[in-house]
Amino acid sequence: MQPVLSLSGITKFYGPVRALRDVSFEVPEGSVFGVLGPNGSGKTTLLSIILDVLKANNGQFLWFGQPGSPAQRKKIGSLLETPNFYHYLSGIDNLKVTQSISGRGNGQDIENVLQKVKLHERRKSRFKTYSLGMKQRLAIAAALLGDPKVLVLDEPTNGLDPVGIAEIRELITELRHSGHTIIIASHLLDEVEKVCTHVAILKTGELLTTGEVNDILQDEDVVELSAADPETLARLLTPLGKLELNRETNILSLSVPKGSARLEELNRLCFSNDITLNHLLLKKKRLETRFFELTN
Amino acid sequence: MLHLLKTEWLKIKKYPAFWWMLIIVALSYPGMNYAIYANGYRDQLNDKNMGMLLRLLPNPFQFPDVWQTVAFVSSLFVFLPAIVVIMFITNEYSYKTHRQNIIDGWSRKDFMLGKLLNVAIITAVITALYALTAFMIGVLNAGFANAFSFAGTKYIGLFFLQQFSQLSIAFLIALLVRKAFIALGIFLFYYFPLEPLLVQLAKKYAFGIGTYFPLEVSDRLIPYLRWFIRDEAEWNALLQQSNMHVIYTIILVGATWGVCFYINKKRDL
Numbered sequence: 363m364q365p366v367l368s369l370s371g372i373t374k375f376y377g378p379v380r381a382l383r384d385v386s387f388e389v390p391e392g393s394v395f396g397v398l399g400p401n402g403s404g405k406t407t408l409l410s411i412i413l414d415v416l417k418a419n420n421g422q423f424l425w426f427g428q429p430g431s432p433a434q435r436k437k438i439g440s441l442l443e444t445p446n447f448y449h450y451l452s453g454i455d456n457l458k459v460t461q462s463i464s465g466r467g468n469g470q471d472i473e474n475v476l477q478k479v480k481l482h483e484r485r486k487s488r489f490k491t492y493s494l495g496m497k498q499r500l501a502i503a504a505a506l507l508g509d510p511k512v513l514v515l516d517e518p519t520n521g522l523d524p525v526g527i528a529e530i531r532e533l534i535t536e537l538r539h540s541g542h543t544i545i546i547a548s549h550l551l552d553e554v555e556k557v558c559t560h561v562a563i564l565k566t567g568e569l570l571t572t573g574e575v576n577d578i579l580q581d582e583d584v585v586e587l588s589a590a591d592p593e594t595l596a597r598l599l600t601p602l603g604k605l606e607l608n609r610e611t612n613i614l615s616l617s618v619p620k621g622s623a624r625l626e627e628l629n630r631l632c633f634s635n636d637i638t639l640n641h642l643l644l645k646k647k648r649l650e651t652r653f654f655e656l657t658n
Numbered sequence: 659m660l661h662l663l664k665t666e667w668l669k670i671k672k673y674p675a676f677w678w679m680l681i682i683v684a685l686s687y688p689g690m691n692y693a694i695y696a697n698g699y700r701d702q703l704n705d706k707n708m709g710m711l712l713r714l715l716p717n718p719f720q721f722p723d724v725w726q727t728v729a730f731v732s733s734l735f736v737f738l739p740a741i742v743v744i745m746f747i748t749n750e751y752s753y754k755t756h757r758q759n760i761i762d763g764w765s766r767k768d769f770m771l772g773k774l775l776n777v778a779i780i781t782a783v784i785t786a787l788y789a790l791t792a793f794m795i796g797v798l799n800a801g802f803a804n805a806f807s808f809a810g811t812k813y814i815g816l817f818f819l820q821q822f823s824q825l826s827i828a829f830l831i832a833l834l835v836r837k838a839f840i841a842l843g844i845f846l847f848y849y850f851p852l853e854p855l856l857v858q859l860a861k862k863y864a865f866g867i868g869t870y871f872p873l874e875v876s877d878r879l880i881p882y883l884r885w886f887i888r889d890e891a892e893w894n895a896l897l898q899q900s901n902m903h904v905i906y907t908i909i910l911v912g913a914t915w916g917v918c919f920y921i922n923k924k925r926d927l
Contacts, residue, residue, distance in 0.1 A: 413761045415927045436763030446758035448749070451672055462665040463762040504762075 364427050366391050366543045371421035374407055380567055381407045387562045387572040394538050396554040397547040399564035405547040406443050409516050413440055436464045439505035440514040445497040449490040453481055453500050466508025475503040494521035513544045531557055555649035565657045579652050583623035588613045588641035598635055662772045679742045683784055687732045687791040694731050695719055718884050720800040722810025728792035729813040729880045739780050740828040748838035757927045770922045777829055781822040789814050816879045823876040823907045826914045833918055875910050878903040
């Protein structure tokens with residue numbers, strides 16, 4: 363299947379500062395693709411390039427196999443960095459401008475997206491009177507206008523309260539299930555882990571890794587075990603892999619090569635050595651842990 | 659093009675500064691023209707020495723001369739629409755909507771064409787206000803009978819071209835500096851006193867170069883008030899010069915927008 367977006371050797375300099383260096387990856391259709399990285403890693407620069415706001419010094423990107431063009435951008439709902447609207451216009455009038463430029467949606471769609479982001483009651487208020495969260499909701503409404511099949515969202519939960527964050531998470535999951543492709547830049551790893559199927563991790567402009575979230579998280583299998591006598595259990599497991607004992611919980615973490623953990627065999631081994639396990643769990647590594655491993 | 663015009667109108671029609679500018683212009687044009695009539699022309703008409711001379715000339719506040727008189731007086735107020743033109747483009751930078759318009763699907767050329775239409779809309783509106791003012795003054799002075807003649811109406815086109823040229827320069831300054839108050843400061847300082855000073859210096863030391871300064875090029879489209887020029891040959895030369903300056907102004911407008919399109923195409927947003 364042709365990727366929705368493919369980047370090849372994207373490099374960008376701001377004067378002497380290198381913001382991106384030779385970044386290449388592909389975004390598969392129907393994925394929720396997270397672009398992760400600490401502040402200053404080049405996430406927004408990368409999204410700005412694929413939306414033609416910035417020009418790359420080198421490399422190219424293709425949307426649906428074609429070089430980027432205004433006609434393609436009209437089909438993509440985007441929120442880049444901050445909500446950018448005319449302060450003197452109301453929410454609904456700002457969306458009319460978005461609709462007029464992009465050709466996405468109609469008058470009824472504008473009403474619908476305002477309801478979806480819970481801004482309908484304040485649709486006639488001027489943008490400058492909105493709170494930070496409301497501004498962000500309007501930007502999300504603009505991105506959703508006309509139900510584009512591809513969305514580019516840069517820090518979409520910025521300024522939202524916990525309820526708002528949960529709503530956006532649900533919305534993204536809902537959009538993915540209805541076949542949308544979503545490219546999302548964020549440093550909220552917990553949120554990304556909950557919604558993304560794929561990630562690309564950047565650090566100071568370099569791509570550290572990219573691929574499916576599960577593949578990136580599980581660079582190794584970690585099995586948690588515990589028994590009445592953790593010392594005996596540890597001696598038995600030492601030859602199998604790297605061991606760590608949590609003294610507070612008396613739980614042992616056994617790290618073995620990815621895909622090699624067999625819980626049944628481990629259980630049988632312990633039992634045949636007169637050790638009865640009271641805890642056995644194949645633990646999924648948190649994205650946060652993996653992120654720090656990669657970026658530090 | 660219609661689509662760009664529609665989008666720009668969506669941005670303009672609810673911009674309070676635009677309507678305030680229109681109200682101020684709508685008051686300034688007739689107000690200033692009346693002031694020139696009452697305190698300039700009428701007083702001199704009643705003057706023992708000047709009155710005789712002035713009566714030999716056509717009445718500048720009657721058709722067809724009223725078109726030129728009002729065009730000249732009204733053109734002095736270009737700084738009013740210039741404020742709105744500068745605010746419009748600098749707003750795009752401060753709200754970052756210049757980026758959002760591109761993200762939403764305009765090309766950089768579309769964005770700049772939209773701005774060109776924006777300046778054209780403002781110029782058209784102030785030209786309509788000028789034409790209405792000139793028409794009303796003409797009718798008040800000479801009645802409806804003389805109103806329906808095309809004589810002198812070429813100044814409607816010349817006024818549009820002059821204002822469009824000068825507002826385009828204001829736009830270019832705003833595009834370059836991106837900050838509303840700095841752009842306003844530069845434009846107003848250049849409008850007065852810098853360029854008039856440079857024109858005078860050029861007249862004295864640099865032969866005819868003064869004629870080609872950015873605002874002076876289009877200023878010469880509309881000659882000075884008729885009753886200020888006693889010499890018929892000088893007046894005819896000014897009228898003749900106006901024809902040549904139509905071409906110069908069109909070239910300048912083309913160059914100004916060429917630079918605007920080039921800057922917008924090349925720089926990061």
